[in-house]
Amino acid sequence: xxxxxSVSSAxxxxxxxxxxxxxxxxxxxxxxxxxxxxxxxxxxxxxxxxAPWLAPYxxxxxxxxxxxxxxxxxxxxxxxxxxxxxxxxxxxxxxxxLQAGVISVLIALALGVPLGLVAGYxxxxxxxxxxxxxxxxxxxPFLILAVALAAALGPSLTNAMIAIGIASAPTFVRLTRGQxxxxxxxxxxxxxxxxxxxxxxxxxxxxxxxxxxxxxxQATLTxxxxxxxxxxLSFLGLGVQPPTPSWGGMLNVAKNFLxxxxxxxxxxxxxxxxxxxxxxxxxxxxxxxxxxxxAA
Amino acid sequence: MFRFALNRALTAIPTLLIVTLxxxxxxxxxPGDPATILAGEQKDPEVIxxxxxxxxxDDPVPVQYLAWLGQVARGDLGTSLRTNQPVSELILExxxxxxxxxxxxxxxxxxxxxxxxxxxxxxxxxxxxxxxTVFALSGLSVPxxxxxxxxxxxxxxxxxxxxASGFVPLxxxxxxxxxxxxxPAFVLxxxxxxxxxRQMRSSMLEVLQQDFVRTAHAKGARGIVVIVRHAMRNALxxxxxxxxxxxxxLLSGAxxxxxxxxIPGFGKLVVDAxxxxxxxxxxxxVLFTAAAxxxxxxxxDVLYAVxxxxxxxxGRG
Numbered sequence: 001x002x003x004x005x006s007v008s009s010a011x012x013x014x015x016x017x018x019x020x021x022x023x024x025x026x027x028x029x030x031x032x033x034x035x036x037x038x039x040x041x042x043x044x045x046x047x048x049x050x051a052p053w054l055a056p057y058x059x060x061x062x063x064x065x066x067x068x069x070x071x072x073x074x075x076x077x078x079x080x081x082x083x084x085x086x087x088x089x090x091x092x093x094x095x096x097x098l099q100a101g102v103i104s105v106l107i108a109l110a111l112g113v114p115l116g117l118v119a120g121y122x123x124x125x126x127x128x129x130x131x132x133x134x135x136x137x138x139x140x141p142f143l144i145l146a147v148a149l150a151a152a153l154g155p156s157l158t159n160a161m162i163a164i165g166i167a168s169a170p171t172f173v174r175l176t177r178g179q180x181x182x183x184x185x186x187x188x189x190x191x192x193x194x195x196x197x198x199x200x201x202x203x204x205x206x207x208x209x210x211x212x213x214x215x216x217x218q219a220t221l222t223x224x225x226x227x228x229x230x231x232x233l234s235f236l237g238l239g240v241q242p243p244t245p246s247w248g249g250m251l252n253v254a255k256n257f258l259x260x261x262x263x264x265x266x267x268x269x270x271x272x273x274x275x276x277x278x279x280x281x282x283x284x285x286x287x288x289x290x291x292x293x294x295a296a
Numbered sequence: 297m298f299r300f301a302l303n304r305a306l307t308a309i310p311t312l313l314i315v316t317l318x319x320x321x322x323x324x325x326x327p328g329d330p331a332t333i334l335a336g337e338q339k340d341p342e343v344i345x346x347x348x349x350x351x352x353x354d355d356p357v358p359v360q361y362l363a364w365l366g367q368v369a370r371g372d373l374g375t376s377l378r379t380n381q382p383v384s385e386l387i388l389e390x391x392x393x394x395x396x397x398x399x400x401x402x403x404x405x406x407x408x409x410x411x412x413x414x415x416x417x418x419x420x421x422x423x424x425x426x427x428x429t430v431f432a433l434s435g436l437s438v439p440x441x442x443x444x445x446x447x448x449x450x451x452x453x454x455x456x457x458x459x460a461s462g463f464v465p466l467x468x469x470x471x472x473x474x475x476x477x478x479x480p481a482f483v484l485x486x487x488x489x490x491x492x493x494r495q496m497r498s499s500m501l502e503v504l505q506q507d508f509v510r511t512a513h514a515k516g517a518r519g520i521v522v523i524v525r526h527a528m529r530n531a532l533x534x535x536x537x538x539x540x541x542x543x544x545x546l547l548s549g550a551x552x553x554x555x556x557x558x559i560p561g562f563g564k565l566v567v568d569a570x571x572x573x574x575x576x577x578x579x580x581x582v583l584f585t586a587a588a589x590x591x592x593x594x595x596x597d598v599l600y601a602v603x604x605x606x607x608x609x610x611g612r613g
Contacts, residue, residue, distance in 0.1 A: 132307075136314035139586040143548030144566060148582045151570040152322050228439050232552055235441050236567055248439075255445050255556065258453050258460070265449060269442030277437035284433070 034285020040278035044271075048094040055088035059245045068261040078263040081253060089245040090267045096246040097275060100161050100230035100239075101223040107165025108172055108226075109219060115169075116176025117203055120184070127177070134170045142167050143232060150238040157230075157246075160239040164229045168222050175218055179211035213290040220283035224276045231272050247272045301598045308594050315586045316368065320361050323579050329353075334575055335377070373580035378572055383580035386565060394550050394561035396466060397484060400477055401546065402539075404485025405492055410535075412489075413496025414528060417504060428493060435490030440549050444483040444556035451479065461558040480557045484549045488542055495538045500531040533604055540596030544589055 047054060056076070063083035071078040077086040119130040140148075149163035183189055189206050197205075233239035234248030242249055247268035254264035326333050331347040348354060352363045367374075373383035416428040452460035458479055464472045503509065504527055512522045551563030558564070562581070569577035 132310045132314055135311040135590075136318060136586070138544070139311065139315055139589045140318075140582065141544035141547040141551075141585055141589065143551050144582055144585050147551070147566055147570055148319075148322055148578055151575070151578050152326050224437065228437075231439055232441065232548075235439075235552065236555060238570065251442055251445060255448075258445070258449055262449050262453065265442075265445050269439065269445065272439050272442060273434075273437055276439070277433065280433055280437050 031285060033281050034289075037278040037281030037283075037285060040274060041282055044094050044098060044275050044278070047091055048098045051092045051095055055085075055091040057085040057088045059089045059092040060084065060243050061088075068257065068264075070261075071263055077267050078261065080250070080264050081257055081261070086250075086264060086267060089250060090247070090271055092245045093247045093250060093268060093271065094275075096157060096234070096240045096244065097227050097230060097272065100157065100164065101227040101275075101279070104161045104164035104168060104226040104230070105219050105222050107162060108168035108222060109215070111165065111169040112172025113176050113215065116173040116178075117180055117207065119173065120177035120180025121199070121203060121207070130173065130177075134173045137167070137170045140167070142229065146229060146233055147236070147238060150233060155233075155238040155241060157234075157240045157244075160230055160233045163233070164226050167229075168226060171218060171222065172215065175214060176211055179214060180207050183207050183210045217283055217287040217290060220279060220286055224279035224283065227272065227276050227279070300601050304594060304597050308590050312587060312590055315590070316365055316583065317361070319579055319583045319586070320364060322582075323575065324357070326575070333573075334374075368583065373583065374576035376569075376577050377574050378569075378577075383577050386577060387562070387581060387584055390560065390562045390565045393463070393465075393559060394547075394554070394563060397477060397480055397550055397553065397559065397561060398546055400481035401484035401488060401549075404481050405488035408485070408489040409492035409496055410528075410532075413493045414500055414523065414531075416493070416497045417500035417531075418523060420501065425497075428497070432490040432493045435486045435493075438486070439552075440483050440487055441552040441556050443486065444479065444553060447479045447483060448556070463557075463559045476557075480553045480559060483556070484546065484553045487549055488546060491538065491542055491545075492535060495535050496531065499534045500527060503527045503531045533600065536603070537596060537600055540593045543592055547585060547589075 061084060063079065063085075065083070066075065066079050067083045068081055069075055069079045069083075075085050075087070077090065080086055080089070115130050115134075119127040137145075145167045146160065146163040149166065150159055153159040153162065183206060186206075189202065192202060192206060230239055231246070231248030231251070234246045235252045237249075237252060240246035240249050242253075250268040251265060254261070254268070257264055324330060329344075330351065331344045331353055332339065334347050334351075335343045352360050355363070371384055373387070375382055376386055379386070412428045412431070416425040419425055448460045451458045459476055462476060464476055466473045509522060509527055512526045513519075517526075547563070550561065551567060553559070554561045554563040555567060562585075566578060566581045569575075569581070
């Protein structure tokens with residue numbers, strides 16, 4: 001038993017990978033784009049958390065004396081069709097987007113990672129079955145699946161997040177399964193098996209830690225996709241319901257007032273673009289930092 | 297080769313069956329009686345009775361499923377409550393518009409992505425490479441419906457060069473049709489271009505390092521000849537596969553683009569159906585797109601094997 005413990009605590013490949021990752025992370029910190037991504041992500045997190053204090057007005061407060069007003073000192077980004085402050089609504093809109101991004105990905109992880117572990121670890125019929133279900137899920141175009149689920153469950157932010165989570169799960173099933181297959185073939189895992197380590201112990205001590213880095217990278221990039229998906233559903237009217245402010249929902253209204261109030265259409269879109277870009281830059285940076293193949 | 301194609305087709309069948317189970321499952325998971333839901337707002341007792349009969353709702357669920365599957369297999373996807381038209385007819389009516397949009401965007405995407413990807417790979421680390429990378433990341437990060445809105449704001453509202461919306465059938469007036477499809481195709485094409493460019497760049501980088509490229513250089517072939525005739529042709533293969541996998545994203549994008557530019561295509565059909573609670577249409581469209589996706593990827597895989605016989609050989613083992 002003591003032998004088994006020593007095998008598991010110092011896996012052969014593990015130490016080297018740990019070092020390359022440390023070096024990788026340090027390299028990443030020196031590169032401007034991933035750092036820019038991280039800073040912008042944190043900035044939006046702060047904006048979302050402190051929205052009630054940062055926003056100059058209540059997001060639902062209407063000023064009927066100032067309908068569709070161009071940006072001014074009173075309303076920095078102008079007002080919308082019923083006299084609400086666009087800036088305050090953009091600030092509050094960060095909440096729906098970040099919430100949707102993070103929670104959808106958590107749902108996708110909760111569904112995808114266990115299924116991938118099981119499929120890769122047990123193989124055979126189980127693997128075949130999970131593989132076919134994953135293929136089937138992947139066959140539905142993302143938005144069509146989300147639209148169908150939103151139609152079945154009713155439009156709301158919660159249901160949009162469930163739909164996005166389910167639609168994103170297949171990526172994690174495939175990724176985790178691939179990692180399990182790769183790790184299983186390693187000598188130290190074979191050694192642990194030979195020494196009688198049980199399934200759960202193997203998965204928890206050897207397989208998951210090794211699969212962690214690629215899953216983290218994929219999760220970061222999937223948050224970017226999930227934010228676009230949420231804003232798309234809200235744009236179609238199938239996500240966040242008015243009057244709750246969301247960037248997609250604001251654009252849905254703004255597209256009807258492009259001639260009279262173009263400012264309504266600019267900032268919610270810029271916000272989506274910046275947030276998604278930031279997650280993509282950060283995710284790309286993480287991938288370069290954690291991928292040992294590029295470490296040389 | 298034939299065996300590979302057959303094998304690949306056989307694995308598609310269980311996937312397709314699971315797809316039908318999921319679509320059936322989603323429809324059955326709606327709260328309430330399926331016949332009442334399918335009957336829509338009117339709740340006409342006669343219609344409800346007809347639907348109960350048609351979908352065998354008094355039989356056990358497995359029988360209902362098989363009965364429905366039998367109808368679907370014969371191309372019967374149900375009837376729209378709004379227009380009383382068969383759903384399959386509605387789909388065939390709207391599909392050409394979306395196919396035209398998709399093909400035009402594909403053209404835009406390929407025209408941007410292939411040259412940009414090749415230049416970025418050949419001049420790795422140069423200013424061109426960096427700008428291509430920034431363009432690709434921006435293309436992946438910009439929500440396409442917002443890009444559409446910004447183009448309308450600039451080209452229609454400000455400059456008044458292009459109409460903001462409205463659709464003219466291709467056969468009625470090809471020039472006007474193209475003029476109106478220009479912005480939608482560009483909007484839908486940029487996202488795809490970003491994905492393709494990244495793939496083209498990385499597979500080109502891989503090919504450029506291989507021996508046969510060095511050999512071609514060594515035997516004195518000109519740089520451009522080596523790049524186009526030797527490297528590019530081989531680098532295009534994985535791009536074709538990615539293209540097949542991007543089909544779903546293209547359709548999702550089309551749903552939004554059609555909404556922004558009010559194009560009466562496939563995507564607008566689904567969204568309108570959702571808001572009209574026309575469940576038969578939603579169900580039919582979802583099933584159709586999934587089946588089409590599986591079929592097209594089957595074709596792409598087989599084509600890929602034709603282009604690269606190694607795959608079929610490995611698939612045999």
